[in-house]
Amino acid sequence: MEQVINELLETIMSNQLNVPVLQPILDSVSQLPMVGLIVSFILWKPVFALLICPGLSTVGILLLFFPWIERKLCARIQWRVGPREIVPWLGGLIQLIADTLRFLFQEVIVHRDAHRPYFLQFPFLSFLAALLPLLFLNAGNVMAIETPYAIQALLALVCLFPFFILGLGWASNSRFAFIGTVREAFMYFAYEVSFIIAVLAMIILFGTSNPMLMADKPWGIILNPIAAFTFFVGAAMATSRMPFEIPEADQEVAAGPHVEYSGIAFGLIYVMCYEKAYILAGLMTVLFLGGGSGPVIIAGLGELNGVMWFLIKTVIVLTTLFVLRTIYPRYRLDQGLNIGWGVMISLSLIALALSIVLVQGGVI
Amino acid sequence: MEKDEINRNMHILKTGVLSPAKRWSSKWSLWPCHFVTSCCGVELAHAFACGFDGERLGTLNMGISRQANFIIVEGTITRKMARALRIVWEQMPDPKFVNVIGACGQRGGIFWNSYNITRPSEIVPVDFFIPGCPITPESLLRGVRAVQDKIDGKDETTIKFKKVALPSDGTGQESTVPTSPKRFAPTPLVKLDIPRDVDWAFGSTMVGNLKSQLGGLYKSITITDKNRIAIKTAPEDLVDVARKLSGNMGLDHVKSVNVIDVPHERKFILEYMVSSYSSSELMPVIISIFTEIGREAEPEFPSLTPLWESADYSEREMHDFFGIKYEGNSGMNAKFLLAPETQTPLRKDFKLAEESYVYDESVPLNPEIELTSDLKMPAPEELYDEAEASDEFMILVGPHHTGSGHLRWILRVKGDRIVDVTPDPGYVHRSMEKIAENRLYIQNIPLYERANISDPFCMNLGYVHVIEKALEIEVPERAKYIRTMLAELSRIGAFFYDSGIFALFTGHSTGFMYVWAIREMILEATVRMTGSRCTPSFIIPGGIRRDVSKDVLDMISNFVSAVNKRLKKFEDIFIYNPVFIARTKGVGVLTKQEAIKYGLVGPFLRASGVDYDIRKVEPYEAYDKFNWEVTTGDAGDCLGRYMGRYEEIKQSLSILKQAVDALKKMPRGDVISEAVLGDYKAASEDIKGHFYHAYGNLVLPKGEWTSVVESARGTLLHSIISDGDSNVPYRSRIVTPCWMNLRGIVEASKGERVADFWTIYGSFGYFPPEADR
Amino acid sequence: MKKVTVQDQSTLEKAKCHAAAIGVAMKESIYPLTATVQYPRQRKKMPDNFRGYILFDPEKCINCWECAFICPANAIRMKEAPNKKYYPTVDYGKCIFCHFCIDSCSGGALRTTKIHDVAYKDMDDMVTLTEEMIEPPEIIREDKTLVEYQIDKKDLQIKKTREVDYLFVDEVPPSVEIPMVSQCIDGASCIGCHVCEQVCESGAISSAIANGVMRMKIDTDTCTGCGLCVKECSMQILKLVRK
Incomplete structure (x- = not known):
């Protein structure tokens, strides 16, 4: 028994997050009996990845503040101010907290025609499902489950989302939810193939599917911009962003699968959309923007430097993804499918060919 | 019950350990479910667009009732809409709040005695009432603040009046209560064919031509005014006359279908106004064919729809209003505009509540509105069966839907293709025609303006023209130029309104915001000129209410050049956006023949290649003095319709420039015709103080008076039948462009994809209050 | 007559238009042409x-x-x-x-x-x-700043001043004062019902019997030209005329 604990402790201590700035504090804290153990447990890389970054805490903070960034930026582009009066001197920074709390306290209506168990289960399930890929996402050197097949695993989990959206729509049993769900199903097949090929192109290019190793290579977006473009468009399609906001088209099918949800159930779906976008943005960062690599600005951050760069890059990608809605109207379903099955697959194949040529040519 | 409901919401917020958090979050997260029911929606959009940006207060417009917690009832709730309001309210999760904006939603405003409106406060519990017609964006936001304060526990009216004792000294003599200024002739003379001597050479050849064509089928052919001919026939001959006119004469569309009820002579007069798009010399001519039939409970008459498709919806409307069954029209077994319980309201024996001029606390302020307990939305059962049988899917769009506006569309789709579209209008039918019969001529100016507050000046102009035509008033030169300027300003405003809605329908919120900023400039100029943002009621018979100052003229001339900066950005981000072009090009095509057949009007007709613009065909105001061109196109698709209008706006900007330049050179003053002012001609610069004296007792000569103007969305036809004695119209008919274009939307959508429906809808610039009137 | 035709965009043009649209968004995110009146704290000048x-x-x-x-x-x-x-x-x-x-x-x-x-x-x-x-x-007001929209040749300008707008307008009398008086235009038709005399606020109308026929007399000096008698006259023989 003691041996097991010792081994475990050894594992934890051998894989600690190295942050020179915090070291003096950590040293003093580690003198205390229980606290030291907890701190070292949290700083154990897999746990740190799961709980802090890129895991739950980051997701939580991002969810509370990223929509604010999005709303403010969109408002700015649209010659408006955006949320503000709630705390004028902070520019309405805590707007999302109010919205979230309001959803939390509001009544959840399950309408007569809905399939009650599924109607209530799917928002929670989809929320959880959207958290799973975080296990395989790395921020710099921090990763929950280190495996050479992380990218593939992540991709497989990402591909799970649409099923939950289909479930939401099915359980809602409403005409608009039905159309929205069918649209989601169509769009799913349209983007998925090209999306996977684009990732494949990058795996071939880097010769590895371990995201940790990818960070040392040159940025993917420079090596294979076509793959980056395909991936970005695929991400926009996957997260239903403009101009591919086809399944949730507000003016056409009244938010599609989400039309009947209220209260915290809708809150979870709303959050799920952002989570999904965050994961895809994270993946884009890892694959194309060099992950956590970046110059050391604040000395002594150690491994946190990678985490910081990962976050900065991810937020930039996210913002770009979300600001698309101020630039584009929405495509029609058949046009979306055309782009997915036609242009995007062609581009992804070209990207794949480019990767092979680059690898064969010995560029990388 | 109502008060309990309000208290229940507050109770939810006030109980529990977490009540401070509940209150705080509800306060800052009031998401209005934009229940756009009427014209106040225009100002609501301004409040949430870049001009005022309601999102600052944490109120984010949400189209879906399940996720919203706040309804802003925008004005009129008609009998048909009442059910929708209740359903939407019931769909929202607790706690929820309701604000009613605009006078229509309180005591009815200008429509207070309409047969088709209800009071929202009797349908849902209301937290705050905001006066205005329409409200200003500021007052809407004040309403939001009031709800926020209420959540905080400060539930109060935001205005406090100081009471001052009234003078008690005086003669002490009882003053008498004067009688109502309205005068109804007891046995009015209703004649549609009263000849008028006009200088119109083509008219006599036309009459000769008609006489030889029609043989013995007519009773009389009269020139009633310039470009107006009335043909009286026997009831059994009307169809033959119509066949000859449509076949041989090239009169290819119906401008208006009208029925006049003459109870004291026990007859209905049935009238069709027809004109031509294909022959250029017939374009300005409007021929009215009419006949008299017995006044029965449900008279039957053959429909002219087989000859003129464009008569279809108007015949259904007359069926609703008078109970006349047009045999051969497919819509005769259900109500089209009205709720099922309203029976033949435009017959003269259907009386509206009378005005009371004396304040009396014991008299209720509102006429009793009977709400039937079963406010059922007319569900077309047979459509469901039909769709089921043919393996189609039915989508009900509206009346509360982010992309429906205030009417319901029943789409039948097969796969992603639309098989059929059934419109279900009337959700904002506020019974203008009936109300107009009960008001002084001058009181109908604001009434008819409410048909379309995004295009107010053109609406004004249409009605005022009828009076001026009938009384043969010549408008002073300066007033003509100002009116032209105003009409163009409002045309530009309406185009930007439609662009914004179109942008929203394609999912482009930035496009919406950008044009709303431009509209904000237009409204700023309007408010400086008239004192009101959207409902100026500025154009009056014989001129305009007061002269326009030089500052405003400068502002407008600056606007013409300043608009380019923002317009360029709008162009880049929306109009020439490849996604927008992909969405609209080749979608919803109407050929020239189809456009004429379905009686399209305005820029949407021109987009299909018909060169018809009333400003050129029958020039009015100062349009013939300016240098401008009519824009047409051949494509007839959504993009063609939109770009045609966009080009037209560039022409409008040039007219605006020319008009302002001319006005700056003109001396100030004299903007109201002496012919109307009479003794008050010194007031020709500003009517203030003499409005009632000059206009209170207008009486039109007997006969039928028809005017057409080119409003922003097309031909606006006003027709008034006067008995020459009453100072209220005997019958007033308004045919709005959107009403005529309704058929166009239906036909253009058939065979297109589901998502295209909203593009087509948006491209037609459909404004439901204007269509439903 | 001007014909509007829209050409198909070539791929190059499409790319240009995409770039233009993205360009506008980027430019506006840096230097926006914000046109917002932040109502409860600011008030637009009317x-x-x-x-x-x-x-x-x-x-x-x-x-x-x-x-x-x-x-x-x-x-x-x-x-x-x-x-x-x-x-x-x-x-x-x-x-x-x-x-x-x-x-x-x-x-x-x-x-x-x-x-x-x-x-x-x-x-x-x-x-x-x-x-x-x-x-x-009195109304509830939270505004501290007055915003005025001005349109110059280039663009909409938003002028902000830190002041609280005075919401009341000094009385503006009718720009033209036209003194009017009531006048009987057809004395022969008068039926002598005295309605005009009863309704007159200023007591300008009096009746007198001359030659056995009653006639109304209107004193032009005291008549305010309110028009009440004109409205009430049962024979509609009174008219407002200029003094």
């Missing part, structure tokens, strides 16, 4: 002729009822005051702010204010009695 809440001055009212008669929404009803005169009350649940009443008021007793942002808790409060229309009302 012109003096703005049509808002109505104030009333009983001193100037000649009791002619014209405001009530012209009101298209029947929002104005006359209420009897202690001095037996009838003064207007306004029902803001009906008022459409067309200000036909103000334009009709020949005495200048009604005047406008710039108040328009009001929320009522109860619909019954919306009837404003004459007593409440005399003094300027």
Whole structure:
């Protein structure tokens, strides 16, 4: 028994997050009996990845503040101010907290025609499902489950989302939810193939599917911009962003699968959309923007430097993804499918060919 | 019950350990479910667009009732809409709040005695009432603040009046209560064919031509005014006359279908106004064919729809209003505009509540509105069966839907293709025609303006023209130029309104915001000129209410050049956006023949290649003095319709420039015709103080008076039948462009994809209050 | 006639247009042309002729009822005051702010204010009695800054000044005063019903019997030209003419 604990402790201590700035504090804290153990447990890389970054805490903070960034930026582009009066001197920074709390306290209506168990289960399930890929996402050197097949695993989990959206729509049993769900199903097949090929192109290019190793290579977006473009468009399609906001088209099918949800159930779906976008943005960062690599600005951050760069890059990608809605109207379903099955697959194949040529040519 | 409901919401917020958090979050997260029911929606959009940006207060417009917690009832709730309001309210999760904006939603405003409106406060519990017609964006936001304060526990009216004792000294003599200024002739003379001597050479050849064509089928052919001919026939001959006119004469569309009820002579007069798009010399001519039939409970008459498709919806409307069954029209077994319980309201024996001029606390302020307990939305059962049988899917769009506006569309789709579209209008039918019969001529100016507050000046102009035509008033030169300027300003405003809605329908919120900023400039100029943002009621018979100052003229001339900066950005981000072009090009095509057949009007007709613009065909105001061109196109698709209008706006900007330049050179003053002012001609610069004296007792000569103007969305036809004695119209008919274009939307959508429906809808610039009137 | 045709975009043009659209968004995110009036804290300046809440001055009212008669929404009803005169009350649940009443008021007793942002808790409060229309009302205001829209040759400019706008407009009498008097145009038709004499507020109308026939006499000096008698004359033989 003691041996097991010792081994475990050894594992934890051998894989600690190295942050020179915090070291003096950590040293003093580690003198205390229980606290030291907890701190070292949290700083154990897999746990740190799961709980802090890129895991739950980051997701939580991002969810509370990223929509604010999005709303403010969109408002700015649209010659408006955006949320503000709630705390004028902070520019309405805590707007999302109010919205979230309001959803939390509001009544959840399950309408007569809905399939009650599924109607209530799917928002929670989809929320959880959207958290799973975080296990395989790395921020710099921090990763929950280190495996050479992380990218593939992540991709497989990402591909799970649409099923939950289909479930939401099915359980809602409403005409608009039905159309929205069918649209989601169509769009799913349209983007998925090209999306996977684009990732494949990058795996071939880097010769590895371990995201940790990818960070040392040159940025993917420079090596294979076509793959980056395909991936970005695929991400926009996957997260239903403009101009591919086809399944949730507000003016056409009244938010599609989400039309009947209220209260915290809708809150979870709303959050799920952002989570999904965050994961895809994270993946884009890892694959194309060099992950956590970046110059050391604040000395002594150690491994946190990678985490910081990962976050900065991810937020930039996210913002770009979300600001698309101020630039584009929405495509029609058949046009979306055309782009997915036609242009995007062609581009992804070209990207794949480019990767092979680059690898064969010995560029990388 | 109502008060309990309000208290229940507050109770939810006030109980529990977490009540401070509940209150705080509800306060800052009031998401209005934009229940756009009427014209106040225009100002609501301004409040949430870049001009005022309601999102600052944490109120984010949400189209879906399940996720919203706040309804802003925008004005009129008609009998048909009442059910929708209740359903939407019931769909929202607790706690929820309701604000009613605009006078229509309180005591009815200008429509207070309409047969088709209800009071929202009797349908849902209301937290705050905001006066205005329409409200200003500021007052809407004040309403939001009031709800926020209420959540905080400060539930109060935001205005406090100081009471001052009234003078008690005086003669002490009882003053008498004067009688109502309205005068109804007891046995009015209703004649549609009263000849008028006009200088119109083509008219006599036309009459000769008609006489030889029609043989013995007519009773009389009269020139009633310039470009107006009335043909009286026997009831059994009307169809033959119509066949000859449509076949041989090239009169290819119906401008208006009208029925006049003459109870004291026990007859209905049935009238069709027809004109031509294909022959250029017939374009300005409007021929009215009419006949008299017995006044029965449900008279039957053959429909002219087989000859003129464009008569279809108007015949259904007359069926609703008078109970006349047009045999051969497919819509005769259900109500089209009205709720099922309203029976033949435009017959003269259907009386509206009378005005009371004396304040009396014991008299209720509102006429009793009977709400039937079963406010059922007319569900077309047979459509469901039909769709089921043919393996189609039915989508009900509206009346509360982010992309429906205030009417319901029943789409039948097969796969992603639309098989059929059934419109279900009337959700904002506020019974203008009936109300107009009960008001002084001058009181109908604001009434008819409410048909379309995004295009107010053109609406004004249409009605005022009828009076001026009938009384043969010549408008002073300066007033003509100002009116032209105003009409163009409002045309530009309406185009930007439609662009914004179109942008929203394609999912482009930035496009919406950008044009709303431009509209904000237009409204700023309007408010400086008239004192009101959207409902100026500025154009009056014989001129305009007061002269326009030089500052405003400068502002407008600056606007013409300043608009380019923002317009360029709008162009880049929306109009020439490849996604927008992909969405609209080749979608919803109407050929020239189809456009004429379905009686399209305005820029949407021109987009299909018909060169018809009333400003050129029958020039009015100062349009013939300016240098401008009519824009047409051949494509007839959504993009063609939109770009045609966009080009037209560039022409409008040039007219605006020319008009302002001319006005700056003109001396100030004299903007109201002496012919109307009479003794008050010194007031020709500003009517203030003499409005009632000059206009209170207008009486039109007997006969039928028809005017057409080119409003922003097309031909606006006003027709008034006067008995020459009453100072209220005997019958007033308004045919709005959107009403005529309704058929166009239906036909253009058939065979297109589901998502295209909203593009087509948006491209037609459909404004439901204007269509439903 | 101008024909509008829209050409198909070539791939290059499409790319250019995409770039232009993205360019606008990027530019606006850095230097936006924000046009927002942040209402509760800022207030937009309205012109003096703005049509808002109505104030009333009983001193100037000649009791002619014209405001009530012209009101298209029947929002104005006359209420009897202690001095037996009838003064207007306004029902803001009906008022459409067309200000036909103000334009009709020949005495200048009604005047406008710039108040328009009001929320009522109860619909019954919306009837404003004459007593409440005399003094300027108080509204809840949070504004500290006044915003004025100005349009110059280049663009919409938003001018902000730190001041609290005064919402009331000094009385503007009718720009043209036209003294009017009542006149009998067809004395022979008079049936001698005395209605005009009864309704006359200023006592300008008197009756006299001459040659066995009764005739009305109108004193042009005391006649205020209110037009009440003209409206009430059962034979419609009175007319307002210029003095």
